[in-house]
Amino acid sequence: MPYRAPLRDFAFLLDQIVGFDQVRATERFTEATPETTQAILTEAARLAEEIMAPLQRVGDLHPARLENGVVRTPPGFAEAFGAIAEGGWLGLAASPDHGGMGLPQTLATAVNDMMASACLALQLAPLMAQGQIEALEHHASAEIKALYLPKLVSGEWLGTMNLTEPHAGSDVGALRTKAEPNEDGSYAITGQKIFISWADNDFTENVCHLVLARLPDGGEGTRGISLFMVPKFIPDATGNPGTRNSLRVISLEHKLGLHGSPTAVMEYDRATGWLVGAPHKGMAAMFTMMNNARVGVGVQGIGVAEGAYQQALAYALDRRQGKTPQGGSGAIIAHADVRRMLAQIKAEIFAIRAIALANSTAIDMASATGFEEWAARAALLTPITKAHGTDIGVETAGMGIQIHGGMGFIEETGAAQYLRDVRVTTIYEGTNGIQAMDLVGRKMMDGGEAAFRLLQEIEDGAEAARAQLPDLAEPVWQAAESLREATEWLVAQEMPDRFAGATCYLRAFARVLGAHYHLKAAQTGEDARRALAQVFITRILPDHAACLAALRAGAEGLYALSDEDLAA
Template sequence: MTTYTAPVRDLQFVLHDLLDISTLDLPGYGDLDREFTEAVLDAAGKLASEVLAPLNGVGDRQGCRLENGVVRTPDGFKAAFDQMRDGGWTALDCDPEYGGQGMPYVMGLSAGEMFSGSNMAFAMYPGLTHGAYSAIHAHGTDAQKATYLPRMVSCEWTGTMNLTEPHAGTDLGLLRTKAEPQDDGSYLITGQKIFISAGDHDMADNVIHLVLAKAPGGGEGTRGISLFIVPKFLVNDDGSLGERNAVSVGNLEEKMGIHGNATCVMNYDGARGWLLGELHKGMRAMFTMMNEARIGVGLQGYAVAEAAYQNAVAYARDRLQGRAVTGDANPAGPADPLIVHPDIRRNLMDQKSFVEGARALATWCAHLIDRSHLAQDADAEALVSLLTPVVKGFLTDKGFETAVQAQQVFGGHGYIEEQGMSQFTRDARIAMIYEGANGVQALDLVGRKLAAEGGKPIMAFFEMIKAEIKAHDTDEDLKTSFCDPLKTASKDLQTAAMFFMEQGMKNPNAALSGSYDFMHLFGHVALGLMWTRMAAAAGKALAEGTGDRSFYEAKIATGRYYMARQLPMTGAHLARIRSGAEPVMALDAGQF
């Protein structure tokens, strides 16, 4: 059985030492002093470690069951969901007008890491509700907001996103689900949607489905798509629940992981729905919440990795096997703990340096989203838009890799389900796939984000790195261990971007052949920037005479590891990119 310890100290480091949030001039940020955020995160962490984590293995083993058309969640899920709801955790960063607590997204993300880390499958129920909440909040009419939001903020009603159909995954232009307009302004929705996470369950009174469908007159492809609100139970004018809508669960998928979450085939048989946002502008409505949703998936990557890492460290400290090459570390015992062995350290440091860097990057992006929403900061929005595919793609790839590495520390025991490490690997796998498979993230990055606004956001990112390096000009330690490798890596990224620009028009396949490597190259540079900033922040705390020297020294040492041992990957990615399209496209389809 695995355990989960809330990483509050590390979250606090990112919020205060790195981002210094309480000093920032943004609505709602002024309240976020160290004491307040610690109290919030401690309480969230308590729920995560004491309530959600013990249900993680239960959810994996039991999974969800479909009984007479109703989805039953694993034992204990309902009670835990009640606790989460009663504690106000689903409302943390929601609009006070609809019952939310009005905290910035940066706080929602920080608490959310612990919910996803302790029980990813469980956390998806409120997580998807939050996504649907955001869509209705951004695009709904006042009446729609009044009808749905208060109950979704509290998670009395939960939400879903219905995009995929059996023949239409990434390519939403192929959708067949139809929406037929009715005289009363509603639509009748008919079609089948698949892979609907949290599609149905027994923990809430109603499920509000947001469904992409084609209404007449929109034209071919994605232009014809609109977004509809389709509740499981129709809602009467007084807000009470009316009759059952014609939407049903066709099947529950047997998946590799996240067994505690119900992945449903949803059948819409003339179900009654209401347009959300503008007719035929459904894709636009979806995209406005994409940044947040994708950062939320990137979060799952490092949140699960953190949980896996914690258990690997505990095992490495505990398990006695072999002797340290430099002399017995545990002479009284039959063998030394695994953690004395350099290759175990290498493995653990890979994990630790990734998770902490990833947390910094995602939290910074959450803060940029706050800037964009709370202060209408267009530069912040452009930057986070650029970084979003990196957060989603890179952090979930590396998060999965980290879970695999953590599992490896356990040797044969890691392969046994009872131990729980396999679950982290199996759960983490999905984050690389859903919310836009990582190859699609790479395509988004290179095909759209890079060239957005004539390249202004990526230039701003490079300027930011340059400024960071310049700021530590006179700090010899930072310069050697952090700024110099960051400069090299950043140069690799610039060279790659230049290569794409040169090739772009005349040979689009050359850029697309390197897109995946570019996403990873970018990820390493972004984490390199985060580590440089974190090392500087830790150095500041040490210089100011912090009482917690060990914590800050470990932070710097972990950053040094990342710069020395991960950042050199940028050279390999650049070499792959520069080899261009020829080796990638050389074969005919029949030659594979």
């Protein structure tokens, strides 16, 4: 079954669920009219369906490779990226000051969702550029902005982020890459970075690396790290690629999935770079790119879930096996357990897609209004979007294989590729465990105020729905109240106990949020929306109770097992 963008769901979510009308009402985003929104999503759908989706299997069967120091990308990737660049998709949410469209991040999220469904390996390239564009807009000097942003927005140049080193994964503060001042105000960057997505290609004029490194007077840990722009080719006096910089791709990783996307080991040997942001404040600048990428990576999980669902649905409608209790065509979609898996996947996708779009709406409202409450809402939802979005991507891709039965384990069907490709998303941009710890730690430094505001909205919404949908509204209200009580317990605990239950708490929060959005959808009166909401609220929402029970177990039981006990 060819991929088909879920335009109806996007329109429904934007118009009736996540409050996108508030974004349109701001002075900054007045151009995001319903007509413009429809045109953007329709054209993005065409790009995803017709240009990117045919490359899904191509990238898997013809991986990116390194030949004599040159990265070669899969057949068709160069042309498809050219179409992405020509359409202005890299600069959809970028400032018009440097050639961007200046449209809401919420629309960029919907577009990224479609592109990730179509071909995740290729979609990762524009996603990296989008994050770098935002980081430069917020932190770079006027000179760097003027030189790099127009080229990144146009897609003539591509951007990357260089954090991880062989000895320092999530512990970025342990990095050893150094930056030494040059007499002309630039810096000499020396070190090695690993896991660099789209570190090079054979279709853009230049590749712009944002590299974390330590100045000679930089202290230990993350507080002593600075951020540098280190291009593959040093721009000449006219702003065009000039001298080759002293950096290179040492090797490409042999990965479980995402074969079409080159993931490199990079070496910098006194490469010329320029400071981005203030000295020793590199993590603050890089976090701008990372937070952009965290939402984007969560959306990748959603996109893969959609692609896996569409393929599994097509197989279930066509495959005939055994006698089905409901009769009909005899296809396996009539078997109760197959139908359960399909219904669960569809309900999960709607819930997490709503969370991601609500997250992006909060980001847009924060940037358009400057109101702290919107910024706090966006910050609270970001780790949930990233972690739960990617978890759902992995879980639903696995169910997609299950629906295929034995054929799902056969590579030729393409079902397994979705699971292989999406698996890394739970790891990069901060593992999902780190996202959960961020939620219960940094995001609760306000005593849970942002969380309580959101929970109050959920309870108020459930109260308002009681008269119309009492069977659905009551369990949502009860779940929100349980989560409120758990949050009150959480903020009173020390960090070890918070961290021990962090993953469970994040999942519980996502379950309650998903139920809230499904309940809103059911209130529109559409029978299909109500039926799907019932699937989520009766079959999936109860998971939150088990998660909250695990949360309250604390850390003691985990550390009661010694290292020797675990090894026995």
